[in-house]
Amino acid sequence: MAARxxxxxxSSHSDADTEHSTCVEVALDTGSTAVRDSKAPxxxxxxxxxxxxxxxxxxxx
Numbered sequence: 001m002a003a004r005x006x007x008x009x010x011s012s013h014s015d016a017d018t019e020h021s022t023c024v025e026v027a028l029d030t031g032s033t034a035v036r037d038s039k040a041p042x043x044x045x046x047x048x049x050x051x052x053x054x055x056x057x058x059x060x061x
Contacts, residue, residue, distance in 0.1 A: 010038055 006027035025041065027034040033053035036045035048056075 006034055008034075008036070008041070 008025040008027045010023050010025045023038045024035050025038045032047045032049055034045045034047045
């Protein structure tokens with residue numbers, strides 16, 4: 001699926017100051033999670049399998 005067709009969202013913990021924030025946006029696709037820089041959404045994205053994304057989040061907690 002193309003990035004423009006995905007539904008992107010960012011954490012509710014993200015800084016409201018979009019000019020200086022350092023957050024990512026995430027979109028869920030069938031079997032994978034797409035991640036991109038919220039300040040440069042047209043700059044591309046990284047796609048990882050759902051289990052790898054879950055493992056990353058678990059290790060950060």
